[in-house]
Amino acid sequence: MTDPATDVFVAHRNLLFTVAYEMLGSAADAEDVLQETWLRWVEVDLAQVRDERAYLVRITTRQALNRLRTMKRRKEAYVGPWLPEPLLxxxxxxxxxxxxxxxxxxxxxxxxxxxxxxxxxFVLREVFELGYDEIADAVGKTPAAVRQIAHRARRHVDARRPRETVSASRAREVLASFQHALEGRDLQGLLDLLAPDVVLMSDGGGVKQAALRPITGAGKIVRFIGGGIGRTEQALTAAPTVVNGNPGLVLRLDGELDGVMAVRVEGGRITGLYYVRNPEKLTRVEAETTLTLR
Structure with a gap:
């Protein structure tokens, strides 16, 4: 037998995790936020709650905001580029x-x-389509202020988000060609798949070797990749998978997990490569994580 509070929380857990993860970019921190949400939720008088989903999202958002502010210090001290924790x-x-x-x-x-x-x-409005009043309760602002913030955030994101999206099937085709070229150590094949202004970001967290700054330009990136795979005689395999809802690769050296690569594809070419090698961020690539917007 379970109590009503547990039933409600479990019913919405995947949604709450998705909210926390999209706000934090870290599955480990999102799990901590859910634990904090649960501790607060069990103290609530359910008879006074009109909308359980909205109430839980509000608690999760507040806890995630607190966590975001503490994560800022960690990111400032992070070695090299910080990439979100990849999810299978x-x-x-x-x-x-x-x-x-x-x-x-x-x-x-x-x-x-x-x-x-x-x-x-932005996450609550544009992704989860919450009303301004609900968001105002969650972030401690007036609905009018939330409207202004939403407009400003949307304009900021629209100016920086990928210029176009391609179908999942087209992205898989491009990634399959990239996988074949990578495993075959075919540098010209890699070059042909990259857009001229492609950007590579690699995250080793100071634990694994990675570029300390983003690398821009197809030629530079191919030389960087060639230098990496040229220094090892280990067998390189790249298995296709779904990373953060998009086609990606799990790379292994002699069967040992080396990292996870996500890509951005635009116009039939790769415009973004995101390679996570930090072992602390690779705990979610052995089993699928359930995400949902509802």
Whole structure:
């Protein structure tokens, strides 16, 4: 037998995790936020709650905002580029265009450029379609202020988000060619797949070797990749998977997990490569994480 509070929380858990993850970019921190939400939820008098989903989202948002502000200090001390923690997601997430875009590495990195309150407002309004009054309760602002913040955040994100989206099937085709070229150490093949202004970001967190700054330009990136795979005689395999709702690769050296690569595809070419090697961020790539917008 379970109590009503537990039943309600479990029913909305995947939604609450998705909210927290989109605000934080960290599955580990999102899980901590859910634990904090649960501790507060069990103290609530359910008889006084009109909308359980909205109430839980409000608690989660407040806890995530608190966590965002403490994470800022960690990111400032982070070695090299900070990338969101990659999630292995079910293939059907890739078919949900709205959800797949909202958790894509490309958009998650754009959200990193917002202030904590702007990010919360954007996520709740643009992704989860909450009303301004509900968001105001969650972030401690007036509905009028939330409207202004939402407008400012939307304009900021629209100016930086990918210029176009391609179908999941087209992205898989491009990634399959990239996988073949990578495993075959075919540098010309890699070059042919990259847009001239492609950007590579690699996250080693100071634990694994990675570029300390983003690398821009197809030629530079191919030389960087060639230098990396040229220094090792280990067998390199790249298995296709779904990372954050989008086609990605799990890379292994002699069968040992080396990292997870997500890509951004525009116009039939790769415009963004995001490679996470930090072992602390690779705990969610062995089993699927369930995400939902509802």
């Amino acid at each position: 997601t079910a293939p059907d997430v890739a078919e949900n265009v709205e959800l797949a875009e909202s958790v894509s590495m490309a958009l998650m990195l754009v959200l990193e450029t917002l202030s904590p309150t702007e990010r919360a407002v």
